[in-house]
Amino acid sequence: MSRVEDAVSKVTTLSDAVSRLIDDGDSVCLAGLTHLIPYAAAHEIIRQGKRNLELIRATPDLLCEQMLVAGSLRKVVYSWAGNPGLGLLRVFRKAVEEGRIETEEYTHYGMVARLMAGAMHLPFFPIRTMAGTDLPKVNTNIKTISDPYTGEVLHTVPALNPDVTVMHVQRCDHQGNAHIWGFVGEVKEAAFAARRLIVTTEEVVNTEMILSDPNRVLVPGFKVDAVVAAPWGAHPSYAQGYYDRDNAFYHEWSQSTANEDRVRAWLAEYVLGTPNHVGYLERIGHHRLDGLRVPEGLAAPVNYGVYGGAVG
Amino acid sequence: MTTAEKHTSSEQMIAAAARALRDGERTFVGIGQPNLAAMLAKQLHAPRLVMIYESGAVGANPTRLPFSIGDPCLVTGVASLQSMMDIFGLFLQGGLIDTGLLGAAQVDRFGNLNSTAIGDYFKPKARLAGSGGACDIATLAHRVIVITPHQRQRLPERVDFVTTPGFLSGRSERDRLGMPGGGPELVITDIGTMEPDPSGELVLTALHESRDVEEAIANTGWPLRIAPVLRRTKPPTEQELTLLRALDPKRVYLR
Numbered sequence: 001m002s003r004v005e006d007a008v009s010k011v012t013t014l015s016d017a018v019s020r021l022i023d024d025g026d027s028v029c030l031a032g033l034t035h036l037i038p039y040a041a042a043h044e045i046i047r048q049g050k051r052n053l054e055l056i057r058a059t060p061d062l063l064c065e066q067m068l069v070a071g072s073l074r075k076v077v078y079s080w081a082g083n084p085g086l087g088l089l090r091v092f093r094k095a096v097e098e099g100r101i102e103t104e105e106y107t108h109y110g111m112v113a114r115l116m117a118g119a120m121h122l123p124f125f126p127i128r129t130m131a132g133t134d135l136p137k138v139n140t141n142i143k144t145i146s147d148p149y150t151g152e153v154l155h156t157v158p159a160l161n162p163d164v165t166v167m168h169v170q171r172c173d174h175q176g177n178a179h180i181w182g183f184v185g186e187v188k189e190a191a192f193a194a195r196r197l198i199v200t201t202e203e204v205v206n207t208e209m210i211l212s213d214p215n216r217v218l219v220p221g222f223k224v225d226a227v228v229a230a231p232w233g234a235h236p237s238y239a240q241g242y243y244d245r246d247n248a249f250y251h252e253w254s255q256s257t258a259n260e261d262r263v264r265a266w267l268a269e270y271v272l273g274t275p276n277h278v279g280y281l282e283r284i285g286h287h288r289l290d291g292l293r294v295p296e297g298l299a300a301p302v303n304y305g306v307y308g309g310a311v312g
Numbered sequence: 313m314t315t316a317e318k319h320t321s322s323e324q325m326i327a328a329a330a331r332a333l334r335d336g337e338r339t340f341v342g343i344g345q346p347n348l349a350a351m352l353a354k355q356l357h358a359p360r361l362v363m364i365y366e367s368g369a370v371g372a373n374p375t376r377l378p379f380s381i382g383d384p385c386l387v388t389g390v391a392s393l394q395s396m397m398d399i400f401g402l403f404l405q406g407g408l409i410d411t412g413l414l415g416a417a418q419v420d421r422f423g424n425l426n427s428t429a430i431g432d433y434f435k436p437k438a439r440l441a442g443s444g445g446a447c448d449i450a451t452l453a454h455r456v457i458v459i460t461p462h463q464r465q466r467l468p469e470r471v472d473f474v475t476t477p478g479f480l481s482g483r484s485e486r487d488r489l490g491m492p493g494g495g496p497e498l499v500i501t502d503i504g505t506m507e508p509d510p511s512g513e514l515v516l517t518a519l520h521e522s523r524d525v526e527e528a529i530a531n532t533g534w535p536l537r538i539a540p541v542l543r544r545t546k547p548p549t550e551q552e553l554t555l556l557r558a559l560d561p562k563r564v565y566l567r
Contacts (some may be wrong), residue, residue, distance in 0.1 A: 108448060112400060182384050
């Protein structure tokens, strides 16, 4: 048995992870660029009535409107706030227009560069973008610096260190050594930048499976504070190899939730009206979920070889 | 609609955008109409087009029209997957992207794009989705192609908010800021196409079938100048329309 196998398990319930690791007023990065969005965690944050959170998400997605209407949010830091593929987030947009929610916006590159700086413990990140635009005029966190070598002026974004990051993965062991594949977005930077890290996972698997493919581990288990088994934990978004996006859900949202009362009614039925993630899935319906499964498409195995023996 | 005689203005714009893409180019593609244009080009004259998405797909061969930028259908058959930081840092800022294909709520006289807010940013008439990768792409890609409906309020003298740089107040300002990318090269509307003159100002360079100069001028928010040689674009061919309608059978983006 390896030492990793022997270590104390970090597996816990979503209820425990959220109540123990997320405090009112925290900045919370729910990572994943339209893929592997930690919806189950967002729903639990809503159930527990967390308040005054600063949501950090490049693409806030529908969960931003759910958390906004639930009263969880004070501020949203983002780079593209739409209903992906379908248009605008009308409830979020109305709240912004009416000054009911604080926002801080960047470009996608600016967002991920902020997290990278935070992860690397650098004060800021220089980027060749946003020059000449109005973004620095409305967001004073976007500044310029003169290159000490050439004098060239570059734009900068400040380091971003979320109090908590939640990442949803396909599989991980009880220590949080996680395999992610498909689009990895800004997940790695968001995980390393975070002060506390929650991993929700489609499956908890044995450590040997994780060790068999170490290139696929983006974040080591020692960075992880809690591991939560949450199958379908990205619904209604996608999880590569596990399920497709519930596109009907996104369509219905764009057509029927132009006002907050509709979102409130949805939350009452699906989130506040269910005790936990399992209850949410039952309310959504297993028949509906089954329809989102995708056919298997396996990668060819790679040969890592077996190395060892004495030197000399 | 089954024949080339009847097509929508979206189909005309997307076909024109597809024709502007060159075989072998590395193209940064957004969801919606830009994506349709790139997929159409790849099925016709540009089979070696390298479709790159900000989510991390490099050399995508999508099997359906993606729902969003992170759709796993962009992973099926893709040549390589990268992180977002690598896409923007290594590929885009690294100078490897030839063409960016963008839409916007507003496009102005010097090709600046607004996808942030209509009216004042802090007291907006409408708040929009924001930059996403658009500003980064238009700053860094070698050339940019823009698709927009030709409407007066969408083509103002100056955009309400510069989300994404074109030539700013003129080509000299873009040059002075030392932006690596070349800026907007072609703006495709449902009336025709506009291209920047040496000062960076967009001038009318082509008209689609049955469209005229007066219509273009009346629907532009600045005194639109006409290029010395005004071309006629060809309407979408039957083959282009058949392919487009197969890609978007529910006409989500072809309306």
